[in-house]
Amino acid sequence: MKSANRLKSIAPFHVMDLLAKAKQMQAEGRDIIHLEVGEPDFSSPKAAIDAGIGALKRGNTHYTAATGLPELRQAISDFYLSRYKKQVSPEQIMITPGASGALQLISSLLVDVGENLLLTDPGYPCNRHFLANINGDGILVPTEAEQDFHLTPTLAKENWNDATIGALVASPSNPTGAIMSKQQIQALHKVVTDQQGCLIVDEIYHGLTYGCDAETAVDLADNVFVINSFSKYFAMTGWRLGWLVAPEWAMKDLDKLAQNLFLAPSTPAQYAALALFEPDCIAELETRRAQFSLRLNYLLPALENLGFVVPAKPQGAFYIYADISGLKHALSNDSMAFCLKLLEQTGVAITPGIDFGHQQGHHFVRFAYTADIPVLSDAVNRIATFLKS
Ligand SMILES: Cc1ncc(COP(=O)(O)O)c(C=O)c1O
Structure with a gap:
């Protein structure tokens, strides 16, 4: 075997x-x-732990919808409004088993066999493995220290090939902690759009920025996907919960994929996450x-x-x-x-x-x-x- x-x-x-x-x-x-x-x-914050235990005691141990608890999708939508002053419909927010679940869904949604996404080198190693797992590819684009190791518009243009369908970047980045400015994201988005591709922005380290804010790409355009998670800022790594903000056109297929790949994200974790948005x-x-x-x-x-x-x-x-x-x-x-x-x-x-x-x-x-x-x-x-x- x-x-x-x-x-x-x-x-x-x-x-x-x-x-x-x-x-x-x-x-x-x-x-x-x-x-x-x-x-x-x-x-994890005590309020979330208590909310998770409360959910278990109340018997909230069954599947939720594949797209997640409506209350949590709404809470995330409210969070975008209060923190970023951005309107995001809860219908475009999908709860996932960590950012890892979101990355798996996006790869399955967008990438056909032999197609590829541009990735940064250095970058989060699992990205290219998510792609390999669906017989797609990650093109590791060597980035420059002088450019904070970001995928610049020039590099994206140079490395785009016939099988490229988009680019995936993280801001703040793992392993560098560097942040892409609003202008840098917009410029990259323009190149991707010129090529009729998609831009995926991994915002898992949002909230953990020091002396500056990171711009979210949630409302940039309908060829943009944003990934986030409860793992890092919210300190919930072990609960395995994240989310994805996707364009309207993709939601039906994402729902279908999530039903088949995961059925639903963890129910107690979703109830626990509701407590995270409380002011305390x-x-x-x-x-x-x-x-x-x-x-x-x-x-x-x-x-x-x-x-x-x-x-x-x-x-x-x-x-x-x-x-x-x-x-x-x-x-x-x-x-x-x-x-x-x-x-x-x-x-x-x-x-x-x-x-x-x-x-x-x-x-x-x-x-x-x-x-x-x-x-x-x-x-x-x-x-x-x-x-x-
Ligand atoms: C850039 C980046 N994306 C995604 C993930 C996956 O995180 P999780 O599945 O815990 O949300 C990580 C984890 O370290 C990461 O660094």
């Missing part, structure tokens, strides 16, 4: 090897600092955002002092994507070996750039500032000692 051939183009995360090693070291009593995993260290809860999330901002303000200069170079200015998410090639260290050409050695010698776990693309990945590492400042400071001291070794 064998797995389908397309599995050959679906790669595992390199960071998983690191995580396994970190866990083994932890089991042996080593003190490990986890800066490798892409999720908030904060637990938003206030708590904003306090956490301020904490992330302080951490960034601490960690970025601390790493730069050690010789890491951070070409794309991180303004959002909770990541710093740092160039190690200028460091005086024997492994500064090999991010995976660098991360493994760093973990072994110091107990600090970070992610090698090779997880995010092919271009320059050997020279980059990603730090997730998902720990308090004293822990980050401990990590910085350990890294300083490592670099002297």
Whole structure:
């Protein structure tokens, strides 16, 4: 017996090897600092946990509509109005099993066998695997540090081919934390539209921006899809809940796909999510955002002092994507070996750039500032000692 051939183009995360090693070291009593995993260290807000438990106790354990609970679609629509001053009809909002569910739905909706989407390199690795899973392709477009690793209109034009049906970008981005301005998104949208394609904007790190706001693309045009999630700003990774804002013309087919692929998103998670939009809860999330901002303000200069170079200015998410090639260290050409050695010698776990693309990945590492400042400071001291070794 064998797995389908397309599995050959679906790669595992390199960071998983690191995580396994970190866990083994932890089991042996080593003190490990986890800066490798892409999720908030904060637990889900208590109000959401209570609402989820309440839903279970009330017996809300059955399927909802495939498009999600109408109350939650309405709550998200209200959120777009209060936070962004944008009108989005609840009919165009679909609740999904995480942003991952939304990415899977969009790939299945738009991409035929052999067709492709333009993706950024570096970028979120699962995107190209969602495409491979439906026998489509992701064209990894090498982006430039000087352009904050964004997919520019020029790059989109240059890399568009006969089988390209659109572009997928994330703002704020994983792994860089860089944000596309309104003008940058509009300019990219123009190129995509000129080619009769679609633009997909992954806004999963919205809400986690520091010193600036990120513009949402929800009302840009009817060839634009926006992905979001309760995982990051709302700290609900384990509940597996996200959403998708889609043009009206796509909703019927998305509903049909969701019915078949997932039946419905998790019911208790949807009831829990309703509590997240209450003012007290938003206030708590904003306090956490301020904490992330302080951490960034601490960690970025601390790493730069050690010789890491951070070409794309991180303004959002909770990541710093740092160039190690200028460091005086024997492994500064090999991010995976660098991360493994760093973990072994110091107990600090970070992610090698090779997880995010092919271009320059050997020279980059990603730090997730998902720990308090004293822990980050401990990590910085350990890294300083490592670099002297
Ligand atoms: C850019 C990006 N998109 C999508 C996801 C998937 O998130 P989830 O399925 O938890 O909502 C992630 C997770 O790290 C991500 O970084």
